[in-house]
Amino acid sequence: MVRNLAEILQEHVTLELEGIDRMYLNGYVPSLQTGAGFAYFVREQLGYPIASTAMIAPLSRAFVGGIEQFVAEAGVDLVSFRKGERKDDVAQAYLRAFEDEEGVLFVGKAQEKASVFRTEKRTNEAGVKYPWIIRSTAMVNHYYFYLLDRDFGPLFIKFCAYFPYAVKVCLNGHEWLKRQLDKRGMTYEPLDNGIFSCDDARAVQRLADRLDERKIEAVFRKWLRRLPHPFAPKHRAAGYRYRLSILQAEFALTQVLDRPLTGRSFFEEVIRENLDLGRPDRVQLIFNRRVTRRTPGRRRTRVLTDGVIPSLHVQYKASDIKQYFKENRGLRTETTINNTYDFDIGRSLSNLSALRKIGFEANRRLLRVEQLSHDCLIGEACFRTVADPIVQEDQKVSGLRFAEPRVMALMQALCRFALPENGFRHRELRPVVAQLLGLDEDRYSAHQMTYDLRRLRLHGLIERLPGTHRYRITTAGARAALLYSRLYARALRPAFSSVPGAALAPPRSALGRVQRSLDNYLQEVQLAV
Numbered sequence: 001m002v003r004n005l006a007e008i009l010q011e012h013v014t015l016e017l018e019g020i021d022r023m024y025l026n027g028y029v030p031s032l033q034t035g036a037g038f039a040y041f042v043r044e045q046l047g048y049p050i051a052s053t054a055m056i057a058p059l060s061r062a063f064v065g066g067i068e069q070f071v072a073e074a075g076v077d078l079v080s081f082r083k084g085e086r087k088d089d090v091a092q093a094y095l096r097a098f099e100d101e102e103g104v105l106f107v108g109k110a111q112e113k114a115s116v117f118r119t120e121k122r123t124n125e126a127g128v129k130y131p132w133i134i135r136s137t138a139m140v141n142h143y144y145f146y147l148l149d150r151d152f153g154p155l156f157i158k159f160c161a162y163f164p165y166a167v168k169v170c171l172n173g174h175e176w177l178k179r180q181l182d183k184r185g186m187t188y189e190p191l192d193n194g195i196f197s198c199d200d201a202r203a204v205q206r207l208a209d210r211l212d213e214r215k216i217e218a219v220f221r222k223w224l225r226r227l228p229h230p231f232a233p234k235h236r237a238a239g240y241r242y243r244l245s246i247l248q249a250e251f252a253l254t255q256v257l258d259r260p261l262t263g264r265s266f267f268e269e270v271i272r273e274n275l276d277l278g279r280p281d282r283v284q285l286i287f288n289r290r291v292t293r294r295t296p297g298r299r300r301t302r303v304l305t306d307g308v309i310p311s312l313h314v315q316y317k318a319s320d321i322k323q324y325f326k327e328n329r330g331l332r333t334e335t336t337i338n339n340t341y342d343f344d345i346g347r348s349l350s351n352l353s354a355l356r357k358i359g360f361e362a363n364r365r366l367l368r369v370e371q372l373s374h375d376c377l378i379g380e381a382c383f384r385t386v387a388d389p390i391v392q393e394d395q396k397v398s399g400l401r402f403a404e405p406r407v408m409a410l411m412q413a414l415c416r417f418a419l420p421e422n423g424f425r426h427r428e429l430r431p432v433v434a435q436l437l438g439l440d441e442d443r444y445s446a447h448q449m450t451y452d453l454r455r456l457r458l459h460g461l462i463e464r465l466p467g468t469h470r471y472r473i474t475t476a477g478a479r480a481a482l483l484y485s486r487l488y489a490r491a492l493r494p495a496f497s498s499v500p501g502a503a504l505a506p507p508r509s510a511l512g513r514v515q516r517s518l519d520n521y522l523q524e525v526q527l528a529v
Contacts, residue, residue, distance in 0.1 A: 009367070013255045015201050018360050019208040020173030021193065021250035021334065023216070025349065027157075027167030027242040029231075035133035038117050038164070045235055052131050053119045056163040059230070064161055066228035067143050071107050081110040081144075091146045091154065101150055104227075108144035113137055114160045138162065145227055152176045152219050157227065165230035167242055169220055173211050174252075180207050192327060194254045213352040220244060245347035249337050251359025253367075256330035314366065317342040321366055333366060335359040385459065386480050392458040400459060400480075408488060409436035410452055414461070414473055414481040423465055423472035426453065 031037045039051035048055045071078045077094075081087055087108060094105040118136040123129050140162040147155050153175030158168040174193050181188050181195075181204065188198035198204050224242065231240050311324035318339040326332040335358075340347050343358050388399045400407045413432040417424040426449055433452070434444035453471065456462045461477030464470070473481070 008257070009255065012258050014258050015195065015197055015254075015256040015330075017195055017201070017205060017208060017254050018363075019177060019194075019252055019254075020211050020356060021252040022170070022172050022248070023246070023250070024248040025169040025171075025216070025220075026245045026247045026347075027169060027220070028245065029164055029240050030243055031240065032164040035117065035135070038133050041240070045238065045240070050131065051133055053117055053133070053163070056117075060162060063159075063165065063228065063230040064141075067107065067159075067161075070228045074104055076104050077106040079106055079108045081108050087144065091156070094146065095148065095154055098148055100148070102148055105146040105148060105154075108146065110142055110144070111139050112142045114140050114142070114162060114166065116140065116160075116162045117164070145223070147223060149219055149223075151179055151215075153179055155219075157220075157223055159228075159230065163230075168247070169244065171216070171219070173208070176211055176215075177204070177208050180210075191254070191256075191329065194252070194326065194330070194332070196256055196329060213349045216352070217244060217349060244349040246340055246349060246352065246355065247338075247347075249352070249355055249359065250334055251337075251356055251363065252332060252334045253360065253363040254326065254330050254332050260328045319343075321362060323366065333363040335362040382476065382480075386461070390459065395458065397455055397458040400455060400461075402484060403488060405437060406433075406452070408484060409433045410456065411481040411484040412436050414456075414477060415485055418473055418478045418481070423470040425470050426450065429453075429471075 032041060042048050042051040042055050046055055046059070068078070079090060081090070087110075090108070091105065098105055114137065116136060116138050117133055118138075120132045120134050121129050122132045140160060143159045143161060145157045145159075147157065149155055152171050155169070155171040155175075158170075160166045172193065174195070177195070178188075178190060181198075184207075186198065186200070186203065188204065189196040195204060220242075229236075311322055313323075314321045319342050320336045320338070322332075322334045322336065324332055337343070337355055337359060340351060340355060343355070345351050345354050345358075386400050387402055390397050390399070400410070402408075410433055413429055413436060416432060417429070426446070430444065430446065430449040431441050433449065434441045437444060453462070456477070457464065457471070460474060461480055462471045462473050465472055
């Protein structure tokens with residue numbers, strides 16, 4: 001039998017680890033990103049009175065010559081990547097043959113598109129031609145320095161061979177973590193791009209939390225000092241130095257399970273139950289961001305399969321959450337941020353701490369959405385406390401009877417407010433309920449909303465936040481709301497529509513039969529899409 005997600009995460013997880021995974025960084029010189037900056041560099045640093053890209057050619061040739069000299073002196077291979085060749089596969093072969101603790105594995109060369117400066121001839125009003133610097137794109141050589149670092153493990157630094165010599169850096173936080181564990185003599189079993197087991201999970205987590213922007217900046221500066229540099233020392237002394245920004249950052253949560261077979265079957269169940277995670281109302285709960293029709297980007301849920309391994313993808317703007325069963329051993333939930341502006345945060349590496357908080361919270365929110373979605377079954381006793389009239393706080397409270405239109409609208413509305421930590425107000429819930437009832441807001445009055453809030457509160461489905469006029473849905477309320485909504489939409493309504501003459505059948509007797517057999521039905525089956 002497939003267990004619910006809450007039980008799996010509470011009782012069957014042997015190791016849980018949050019950490020920064022892969023990071024792809026951009027290195028750039030801030031003052032050389034515009035045509036004006038280019039012209040100033042040519043005049044002030046190179047000494048030419050007229051700015052033209054032709055003046056940069058000697059600097060570029062010197063940089064490429066420096067790379068070729070470095071390759072010869074270091075005795076490393078210069079590999080020209082073939083079209084379609086996987087660079088990581090080439091790097092892995094060199095890594096397996098590398099015996100030193102630290103050094104350059106090889107240097108790769110490939111032609112790739114890059115943003116460069118071009119000189120364009122323009123004519124002024126007097127008919128005089130003059131050069132003008134513009135931004136453009138071109139296919140130019142890039143040089144990949146594949147490295148093995150003592151602290152970070154495998155990484156690469158890529159230089160564009162054309163001015164302004166953009167740099168890309170790719171490294172992996174889990175590789176950094178493994179080397180820190182080795183340094184401290186801590187026993188662990190590695191997982192591809194992660195940790196499978198260890199003696200002290202809390203100590204490993206504390207160590208993973210130490211990876212920050214300062215350590216990443218330090219390893220970048222360390223290798224810049226060792227590798228050929230496109231700018232001369234006098235240029236760097238004048239302030240032409242690289243800064244790092246974040247192009248892509250992955251934040252991973254790995255939960256290793258004690259029984260792989262149970263974990264895999266459960267993960268497939270989670271995929272089946274959460275194909276609607278890409279809906280705007282659910283995306284905004286996962287990413288804690290408001291989503292409207294004007295929000296750019298696609299919001300969708302995709303299930304991709306690599307061989308027989310499925311993975312669940314939820315998109316928000318340019319960012320993505322991926323969830324899959326890693327090596328049949330652990331549940332991996334991974335938020336990838338491809339554009340920091342999706343979350344109103346700048347791209348500078350100094351913003352890493354703010355981004356990691358967003359990434360890790362998104363992972364946890366996804367799991368919480370799945371728990372609420374999958375584990376919505378309630379027993380007969382709990383069902384009766386919701387559906388039947390009760391006496392609470394010396395007050396008689398009417399029941400929330402299944403399939404009543406107003407009750408079903410309330411339950412569907414509660415599903416929208418299952419996750420926000422700050423809950424909801426009377427005026428926020430009322431228009432949602434009215435819309436679900438198909439009524440104008442003035443036909444579902446504030447008095448009716450107050451009455452319904454009292455019913456929900458005394459039945460234990462919501463609770464008032466202390467000292468406020470806001471309410472928060474309880475765990476029991478979330479389960480009841482999801483059960484009512486899902487059972488009606490996925491079982492009752494399709495069943496009636498599939499029976500010939502269903503429109504003429506007495507609805508009261510049919511609903512009575514459903515209510516009488518509900519407890520047995522819920523115990524025997526899982527509600528599926």
